[in-house]
Amino acid sequence: MERSLVERLIAKPELGPLVLLILELAVFASINPEFLSALNISNALTFTVELGLIALAMTLLMTSGEFDLSVGSVFGFSAVLMWTMFNTGLMPMWVAFLVTLGVALFIGWANGMLVTRQGIPSFLVTLGMLLVVRGTALYTTQGFPQNTWKADDQWLAQLLVGDATILGVRLYMSMLWFVLAALATHYVLTQTKVGNWIQASGGNSNAARARGVPVAGVKILLFMFSSAMAAFAGIISSIRTQAANPNSGTGYELEVIAMVVIGGTVLTGGRGTIIGTVLGILILRLMRNGIVLIGVPGLAYNIFIGGIILGMMVLHNYIERRHHAGT
Amino acid sequence: MLKRRNLLSAAAIMPFAAVAGTTAAQAAGKTYYWISHGGPADPVWTYFLAGANLWASDTGNTVNTSFHSGDVPSHQEAMRAAIAAKPAGIVSTSPDPGSLVKVVEEARAAGIPIINFNTPDPSAKFQAYVGANLESVGRGWAKFLADNKLVKDGDFVWMPVEVPGATYGVQEEAGAATILKPMNVTWEVTDATLDQAEVINRMADYLTANRTKIKAIIGLGDLVTGSIKRVFDQVGIKPGEIPVVGWGNSNDTTQEVLNGYVNAAQWQDPQATSYIALSLAAMAAGGIPPGFDIITGALYQKDTAAIYDKILSGK
Amino acid sequence: MTDDLVRMENINKHYGRIQALTNVSFSVRPNEIVGLLGDNGAGKSTLIKVLSGAVPLSSGDIYFKGRKVEMRNTADAIANGIETIYQDSALVPQLSIARNLFLGREPTIGPAFLNRMDQDAMNKVARDLLKQVGITKNIPPTTPIGSLSGGERQAVAIARAMHFDSDLIILDEPTNNLGVAETQGVLRFVRGARDSGHSCIFIAHNIHHVFQVVDRIVVMRRGTIVADDIDPKKMSIAEVEDVITGEAH
Numbered sequence: 001m002e003r004s005l006v007e008r009l010i011a012k013p014e015l016g017p018l019v020l021l022i023l024e025l026a027v028f029a030s031i032n033p034e035f036l037s038a039l040n041i042s043n044a045l046t047f048t049v050e051l052g053l054i055a056l057a058m059t060l061l062m063t064s065g066e067f068d069l070s071v072g073s074v075f076g077f078s079a080v081l082m083w084t085m086f087n088t089g090l091m092p093m094w095v096a097f098l099v100t101l102g103v104a105l106f107i108g109w110a111n112g113m114l115v116t117r118q119g120i121p122s123f124l125v126t127l128g129m130l131l132v133v134r135g136t137a138l139y140t141t142q143g144f145p146q147n148t149w150k151a152d153d154q155w156l157a158q159l160l161v162g163d164a165t166i167l168g169v170r171l172y173m174s175m176l177w178f179v180l181a182a183l184a185t186h187y188v189l190t191q192t193k194v195g196n197w198i199q200a201s202g203g204n205s206n207a208a209r210a211r212g213v214p215v216a217g218v219k220i221l222l223f224m225f226s227s228a229m230a231a232f233a234g235i236i237s238s239i240r241t242q243a244a245n246p247n248s249g250t251g252y253e254l255e256v257i258a259m260v261v262i263g264g265t266v267l268t269g270g271r272g273t274i275i276g277t278v279l280g281i282l283i284l285r286l287m288r289n290g291i292v293l294i295g296v297p298g299l300a301y302n303i304f305i306g307g308i309i310l311g312m313m314v315l316h317n318y319i320e321r322r323h324h325a326g327t
Numbered sequence: 328m329l330k331r332r333n334l335l336s337a338a339a340i341m342p343f344a345a346v347a348g349t350t351a352a353q354a355a356g357k358t359y360y361w362i363s364h365g366g367p368a369d370p371v372w373t374y375f376l377a378g379a380n381l382w383a384s385d386t387g388n389t390v391n392t393s394f395h396s397g398d399v400p401s402h403q404e405a406m407r408a409a410i411a412a413k414p415a416g417i418v419s420t421s422p423d424p425g426s427l428v429k430v431v432e433e434a435r436a437a438g439i440p441i442i443n444f445n446t447p448d449p450s451a452k453f454q455a456y457v458g459a460n461l462e463s464v465g466r467g468w469a470k471f472l473a474d475n476k477l478v479k480d481g482d483f484v485w486m487p488v489e490v491p492g493a494t495y496g497v498q499e500e501a502g503a504a505t506i507l508k509p510m511n512v513t514w515e516v517t518d519a520t521l522d523q524a525e526v527i528n529r530m531a532d533y534l535t536a537n538r539t540k541i542k543a544i545i546g547l548g549d550l551v552t553g554s555i556k557r558v559f560d561q562v563g564i565k566p567g568e569i570p571v572v573g574w575g576n577s578n579d580t581t582q583e584v585l586n587g588y589v590n591a592a593q594w595q596d597p598q599a600t601s602y603i604a605l606s607l608a609a610m611a612a613g614g615i616p617p618g619f620d621i622i623t624g625a626l627y628q629k630d631t632a633a634i635y636d637k638i639l640s641g642k
Numbered sequence: 643m644t645d646d647l648v649r650m651e652n653i654n655k656h657y658g659r660i661q662a663l664t665n666v667s668f669s670v671r672p673n674e675i676v677g678l679l680g681d682n683g684a685g686k687s688t689l690i691k692v693l694s695g696a697v698p699l700s701s702g703d704i705y706f707k708g709r710k711v712e713m714r715n716t717a718d719a720i721a722n723g724i725e726t727i728y729q730d731s732a733l734v735p736q737l738s739i740a741r742n743l744f745l746g747r748e749p750t751i752g753p754a755f756l757n758r759m760d761q762d763a764m765n766k767v768a769r770d771l772l773k774q775v776g777i778t779k780n781i782p783p784t785t786p787i788g789s790l791s792g793g794e795r796q797a798v799a800i801a802r803a804m805h806f807d808s809d810l811i812i813l814d815e816p817t818n819n820l821g822v823a824e825t826q827g828v829l830r831f832v833r834g835a836r837d838s839g840h841s842c843i844f845i846a847h848n849i850h851h852v853f854q855v856v857d858r859i860v861v862m863r864r865g866t867i868v869a870d871d872i873d874p875k876k877m878s879i880a881e882v883e884d885v886i887t888g889e890a891h
Contacts, residue, residue: 032536040535043561047528138367145373192757193748196741203734210696210732211746212717241557243523247366250522270736292529293536299491299518 013264013271017279020262020312024283028290035293042169044289046240049178050075050233051252052281055259056178056185056274057229061222062257062265063189063272065202066115066122068223071230071256073133074104075249078231079238080137083146093156101231107133108227112220122223130253137246146244161239174236181229186274198222202269259284262312283312356388359608360409361601364402364422364446364493366521367394371549371576371597374639375445378601388415390605396521397490399426406430416440416608418601421448421494428452440611444604445595446494455617457604459595459624461495465502467626468545468572471591473506477570478543484514485537487530488547491518496547503545519551526550530558538564546573546589553579556588575627581636584629594635596623646705647672647841648693648724648810653702655688662688664865666702670810675832675842677856677874679849681886684862686845690812693843694726695719707809720746725803726812729819733795735788740768742787743802767805775801775831793824800831804840811835812843817851829855849879861885 028035054071061068078100085096107129114125163172189195200208201215208215230249238244263280265272291304361379365372376392383390391409395402402422409417410433417439421427431451434441443453447461472478484507488496500516507514517533519526530551534541546552552573559566566587575581575592583589600623607617627635646669655663663685670676680686691697693704695713704711706722713719719726726732733742741748744764751760768783775797787795796816803811813832817825832842832855846852852859852874859872859882869885 034536039563040532043531043535046561047524050524188757191759191761193750193759194757196737196745196748196759199737199741200734200745203736204732207728207732207734208745210716210726210728212715212720213746237524241524241527245523247521248523270734288529289532292532295536297515299516301518 014273014276014279016315017263017276017283020315021279021283021286024287024290028286028294031294035290038167038169040289040293042171044286045175046170046172048281048285049172049174050237050240051256051259051285052178052278053181053229053233053236054226054252055256055277055281056181057222057226058256059260059263059265059272059274059277060185060189060198061219061226062260062267063202063269064198064219064222065205065269066219066222067126067257068108068111068226069123069126069253070107070111070129070133071226072249072252073130073137074107074227074230075234075237075252076246077133077137078104078234079244079248080141080146080246082235083238083244084141087146093154097156097235100235101228104227104231105224108224109220111227112216112223115223116216116219134246134250141246145246146238157239160236172240174240177232177236182274182278189272189274194218199270199272203271255284258309262309284309356386357415357609357612358389358391358412359605360406360412360414360417360419361390361392361605362402362405362409362417362419363392363394364397364399364420365394366396366489371574371595374576374597375601378598379605381598382602382605386605386609388609395422397422397493399423403427403430407433410434410437410439413437414439415612416442416605418442418444418604418608420445421451422446423492424448424494424497425450440608442604442608442611442617444600447498448494454611455607456620457607457623458600458621459593460622461498462502464593464624465499465545466505467502468499468591468593469503469506471572471626472543472545472570473510475570475590477590478507478510478512480510480512482510482512482542483537483540484512484543484545485533485541486514486516486545486547487519487533487551488516489519489521489526489550490548491516499545499547514545516547519548519554521550523550523554526554527557527561530554531561534558534562534564538562538569541569544569544571544573546571549574549576549580552589552592553577553583555580556583556586559588572626575632575635576639578636578639581632581639584627584632585636587629591626591628592632594625594627596625598638599623645672646670647674647707649705650689650693651703651705653689653692653704654700655692655697656700662865663692663699666862666865666867668860668867668870670841670843672809672841673836673839674858675836675844675856677852677859678843678845678862679852679859679882679886680862683864684886685865686862687814688865689862690726690814690843690845693719694724694812696726717746720806720808723807723809724812725806725808725810726814727796727799727803727816729815733787733799736786738768738784739772739781739787739790739798740764740783743768743771743798743805747806771798771801771805791824793820793827796820796824796828797831800828800835804835804838808840810841810843812845814845815847816844817846817848825851849882853879863888 034040058068081103082096082100085091085099086093111126111129114120115122159173161172161174163170189198197208197213197218200213201218205215234249259280260277261267262283263273263276265276287308288305291301296304363372363375372394379390379392393405395405399422403426406417406419407430417434421443427448428451431441431453435452441453443456445458447456447458478484486500496516519529546555552575555571571589572591575584576595576597580589580592584592603621611617649669651667653663653666666689668689678686692699695716695718704713711722749760749763750758752758765783772781772783787798816828820828829851832844835842844852844856856874859874860867861869861872872882
């Protein structure tokens with residue numbers, strides 16, 4: 001007998017994160033109603049987009065059973081690369097943009113090749129790449145950040161990060177890009193052939209290979225997508241914050257992985273959820289914003305964030321186990 | 328298959344070859360080490376670095392530089408490595424009060440001239456210090472706010488800082504406290520990090536939550552003070568609505584002063600500090616022991632900001 | 643000879659200096675279940691891996707339905723109509739029954755660039771197949787296959803092989819981790835597969851299982867074939883065991 005609607009809803013891995021998000025919103029809003037104000041929400045969401053783009057790609061990659069720790073470095077390096085090429089007058093901005101994406105795709109390809117052909121765990125490959133890319137960014141710029149002041153009259157900048165204020169809420173074009181990317185990755189993962197291959201590669205790569213699935217090819221593509229998203233996010237961030245620092249993006253990889261895992265994608269691969277990741281993104285970002293708003297002492301932030309992440313993982317586990325006990 | 332592997336190995340070797348090439352070209356004069364606790368892409372540090380590079384080219388000496396982003400063990404390790412390399416001299420900042428006492432002893436014992444710059448640490452036996460006196464800088468900021476009636480008894484002041492607990496913030500806060508405490512002014516130090524996007528994000532969040540409470544802002548570092556305009560714009564605060572004073576060693580801040588976002592900013596003369604520190608080290612290496620500290624710094628406002636803006640844009 | 647389904651001639655396979663297969667010639671006729679027996683290290687697995695494209699041969703030829711074929715990878719084998727059922731069934735536990743059935747050759751619907759799987763068609767076929775293999779519980783085809791029992795999973799794997807009309811189904815120790823009832827189920831399916839026009843190669847450690855289903859037994863020892871045409875109706879289990887170990891009768 002087909003399960004009832006309620007039973008099916010409870011079985012979904014996204015339920016846990018959804019409950020957590022609602023709880024979080026309720027708690028913060030009750031302590032400081034400013035939390036739900038238009039200004040606060042729009043502020044909180046702005047930065048969210050940049051990390052979010054990377055998290056979407058990371059979800060697919062983790063579903064296939066791999067990690068990419070180099071995304072933070074690619075984030076910072078890409079902004080620096082594009083602005084350097086543009087500021088030195090070498091080429092128009094849109095060309096610099098495409099060249100930078102090309103370089104990022106190459107970095108992703110290199111990651112993918114090392115993991116699939118050499119059989120080195122992705123954790124280690126991308127850790128090495130993290131250092132190489134970051135070092136390259138610092139060395140080639142000698143530490144000088146690139147200035148991004150000439151961005152305002154560039155059509156590309158407007159297309160990527162232009163903003164408009166609607167009903168008192170400041171909305172950026174980058175939010176639109178994020179929504180599109182989220183819809184696209186969700187579609188790919190749940191509705192397409194490739195999506196099936198991604199899940200199979202992470203769930204049982206031997207089985208996938210035995211059935212003729214090009215596991216290596218799929219993974220290489222996902223590494224390339226991950227780097228491209230990191231580059232895209234880095235460029236968007238540099239335009240929005242008007243700074244292209246070679247040091248930007250440090251530590252983002254762990255924050256992104258935390259978002260993906262809190263959202264319900266399994267660390268070991270085989271099952272992924274874009275909806276969950278979007279929830280995870282909101283949970284983490286709104287939490288950072290919320291604890292400031294409710295007046296947690298400034299220097300104690302990390303205690304709270306770490307504690308809340310740990311608490312969420314325990315709650316997550318509890319819900320997972322209860323839902324599996326039934327099946 | 329073979330071709331692809333060759334291409335990858337060639338690509339991997341290239342950066343190493345490039346580095347080898349450049350270091351070979353630099354082997355002139357004596358070698359000095361310049362060690363900083365700052366972040367390599369923090370705007371102010373790029374000017375300190377520029378001062379060091381200028382000194383190197385002016386004197387024909389080699390200056391090996393390194394940044395440690397607040398990581399104390401990493402900073403100490405670098406100093407020990409420098410001592411082992413037996414250079415003509417070492418100039419270094421202090422990441423944390425007391426963290427370099429042992430290392431400086433080792434340098435003195437090895438007979439290597441060692442000069443402190445940017446962040447002072449009197450507990451360590453450096454031969455001399457070049458830079459601002461951070462406690463008096465902090466006191467100066469608080470005094471500016473008090474003298475100009477921008478802060479009164481019982482008010483609340485916000486002090487954002489990049490790396491909480493690091494020497495610079497701690498000493499500046501202590502200096503400001505000497506003025507603010509007797510006025511019953513309360514304050515809070517918050518963690519902004521060294522990542523530009525994160526800085527804007529965290530400051531915007533805090534400001535949104537506390538805007539009615541905050542009567543003045545003291546930016547304990549260059550990155551946070553330099554982000555004020557972007558943060559104010561994000562939160563919808565007009566320039567001048569909340570008085571701001573703090574470090575001003577970047578174009579971001581000179582522009583903010585010129586446009587009214589920041590009332591007064593501290594010029595640390597980053598290039599000169601680096602340059603003079605290295606000169607003192609060279610002087611000591613040449614046999615003249617430096618017997619004095621050199622204090623740098625000036626608080627500038629709208630009327631003189633243009634000068635510093637010009638110096639900083641001269642890159 | 644010429645009406646063999648599969649013919650492997652003079653197959654050699656070495657891993658470095660280790661010779662795993664030496665001049666092995668092996669064939670399977672249409673509608674036949676062949677049992678491949680031998681002790682550990684005899685070369686059974688290697689022979690099967692070569693035939694299913696999982697491992698490249700060092701020298702020798704393979705003919706399928708009279709035509710010479712190259713087995714460069716598993717996709718080639720599958721394209722030629724050879725399916726392999728492994729101990730772990732080559733199934734992905736997190737994926738649904740339907741997705742597992744069609745893994746690697748999912749039907750698409752709509753414009754090519756959208757790459758959209760036809761999940762309705764997949765689910766329908768899955769439902770029919772589940773009935774066919776006698777899984778009486780009403781399990782929706784969207785259930786993750788990990789929640790089925792071992793025997794049920796093997797049944798699905800065999801049904802998959804049958805559905806895609808593979809001429810040859812290779813079963814590599816399919817009953818190893820199964821209970822008695824489930825084993826009987828698998829053996830029944832294997833017979834059913836042969837009866838509906840597929841051939842099978844059945845490898846097992848458990849001679850009793852093999853004896854229950856195969857038409858012909860082939861024994862390997864140390865990388866070569868030592869007996870090619872044993873009729874299970876004419877020889878006893880004890881006698882076959884002697885052939886395997888090489889002891890005198």
